[in-house]
Amino acid sequence: MEAYKFKAKVSENGTITIPESFGIKNREIEVIILNEVAPSVERKSMKSFLEKYSGVLKGVDPDHLKWDYLKEKHGL
Template sequence: MKAYKFDLRISESGLIQLPLNPSLFNKEVEIIIVPKNQTTIKPPNKAADFVKKWAGFLKNTETDNAKRTYLSEKYQ
């Protein structure tokens, strides 16, 4: 069985208009309607917003001090 997918919009009066497809003429068909999810598009982040959000994300004072101590002892 061959399946067809059409991305359509139902009119305000409730009509669905299918594209012309002669292979479907005079045939019984089954129609399943799956509403699309309404997605909202967020505007892209500005570079300053990105830096403000992620600045200091990996900063850990305790770890930084331990690294500094280790490296200063190693390379004295």
């Protein structure tokens, strides 16, 4: 099975025009429609992210936390 990808807009009457270069005339095909929606999540700048989360792990040794977790998990 070959796969082709192109962007198209559905016309007012509900049709999609497939480019001639695909050479799929008079062939049975499977159509998958993906509705491309812009994300509604507000993008924040890296600077604001760093200001918010810098210092969260200050004074904490991540290796020690991992070791404590593994000791508890495995009953050591």
